[in-house]
Amino acid sequence: MNQISALNLELGVNTIIDPTAIIRGINGPAKRIKIGDNCYIGANVQIICDDFELGDYSKIQNNTTVHGYKPCKIGHNAWIGQFSIIDSIGGTTIGNNCGIGAHSQLWSHIKFGDMLEGCRFLSDSPLTIGNDVWFVGHCIVSPITAKDKSMALVGSVVTKDMEENCIYAGSPAKNISEKAGNQFSPVSVEDKLAIMQQHLKDWDGDQSSIRIVSNLEDVNLNQEDLTYFSVSDRKYTKRSSEQEISFMKYLLPEKAKFTPN
Template sequence: MGIINNIEAEIIEIGLNTFIEPTARIRGVNGKAKRIIIGDNCYIGNDVQIICDDFTLGDYCKIQHHTNIHGYLPCSIGHNAWIGQYTIIDSIGGMKIGNNCGIGAHSQLWSHIKFGDTLEGCNFLGEKKMEIGNDVWFVGHCIVSPIVAKDKSMAMVGSVVTKDMEYNTIYAGSPAQSISSKIGLQFTEVTLEEKYLKMLAYLNQFDKNSKSLKIVKNNSEVDFSNSKITYFNIYTREYTKRNTDEEVAFMKFLLPDKAKFTPYDSIQ
């Protein structure tokens, strides 16, 4: 509680192996934030500003230098996020970003519009929560209005997004429109067996003699009581988080582009 290095908040929780550069600043809109929660194995770069009264960040996230995140409504970002340099994330209207999302450099996500003189009759004044699903990717230099981006949707570089993004659909242009009929989808369906064999190959590449990491196909193969083994369930894309050195090294080996897993909400 209080001030920890460059963080000012009433409630502060910083995860294991998380590194915040000394020049980053994290606080509330008017002094101390109410709550700052940052997960394990995260990196927050030089001159990042997080000026938000209620901010949560999942595990294995990277926020690159000179990014600005601000707003007096809650801003939550899930696990495995990659946020490029000079990005702006506005939570004045509220911001929720799911797991496994990429926000390329110089992108801007806006949840409000406010400036014109309303007494004089300006019609543009509003705040609206932005909701970004899982596995969404704004490639870079994207400008995004307060939309809903459904899981696995994608906006190509330089897109200006003003309307909701549909599931596993790719957008481009200004204003952004779907181009999936021309170039396909962000994700192609992969069978469970194909995923399993690929993950076994990744594990073999990482450490073919590993005794503490195990790849499984479903929950029935997971021994939740076994704290010595980290199970990676390729069906649910979850793992039994134990925070062992080998588990952390394997997660970093998989990220950002081999495979993404999120921890089970609770070990059963």
Template sequence: MNNIFADEIIIGVGTIIEPTAIIRGLNGNAKKIVIGDYCYIGSNVQIICDEFSIGDYSKIQHDCNIHGYKPCKIGHNLWMGQFSIIDSIGGCTIGNNCGIGAHSQLWSHIKYGDTLEGCRFLSEGKLNIGNDVWFVGHCIVSPITAKDKSMALVGSVITKDMEENTIYSGTPAKAISDKIGPQFNSISLEEKYEKMQSYLNQSGLEDSSIKIVKSKTEIQNDEYSYFVIEDRAYTKKNNIDEHKFMKFLLPEKAKFIPY
């Protein structure tokens, strides 16, 4: 590809990178760029990091910008809406199954004012985003830690750490789960299994190489792609049926990551 500039480039199967996207380092070639399987990087996306990695089935929509001095590491199944920004000047780690709604900005530094003149605001700090975190859209995020399953509603300005499975809203954002409940309800293993079986039936792949099991101990045949409810993971085979099923599940039915 003539729009990726790096000393080491690893790109998975089925990944689409639009020709107007640019991926490079801060001053020339990046050190290492890793993009997983079946990802999509849209038109006019700019990824300007010396070290950048993103997992399988992730989507970065058009006109997004990811930049920074320090490594930016993103897990599987990311959804990044158009015109969003991820800043990794202070370092950024984003877990699996995260959503960044359109026009959101995730920052890891504050830098501009003239320090010689006495400006007090010059700092950077690592941005740590856990698994299943969702910034609904038009969110502005400071260098905070967002714990697993936390959520910020549209237009939120997040200046403090976000607690697990807690919903935030406002400027500055405050927890409102005591009023509207958490992002995730508790669902039994049996309920999840039945729902996944119904998804498999709906997908038209019930007689394929896909198997739904509750526990990893039920894996018996290495030829199948096993989706294990208990671990929320699958035995990745990269075959056609598996790809079709993952596309059917994402983004809102179910999110699984490879073992």
């Protein structure tokens, strides 16, 4: 693949990369590029990073740019909307099941002013995004820590850390959870089982190799012809069967998200 230049390349199965996408390092081949299974990287995407990792079932939509000197790691089931920017000059880590809406900008540095002339603004620091974080769209994010399940509404300018399962809005973004509630409400294991059983029933596929369970401790993981989906910890036994991939694609992006055990 001529559009990928890397000294160490791991490219998953069933991954689609548009011919116009460019993936390379800052000054030549990247040191390490790892892209998981069943991913999609769209037209005119540029990933210019010496160390880049993207998890399974993740999608980077057209005209998005990822760049930076330090490692950029994006987890499983990510959705990154078109015309977004992810900067990793200070290092960027994005957890599993995260959504970055179109035209959003995630930054890990501030750099431009003339230091000789006395400019006071020159810094880079890690940008750390937890699991299930959602930047709805047109968000601008400074090098902060966004804890699991936090959410920033459309047009938010995020300059401070985001607390777990809280909703933020505005410029600068403020916590509005007291008025808006939280992104996630509690769901019991029993209810999750019932919901997933219904999803399995509604899915137009061969159900014989799919099992929905409360947790993986109660099953025989050596049964390699079966894929188990555990609702208590949102893990599944990755077998990469045709049925498993079809069911995962049916669940994503909004019905349910699971990551490999």
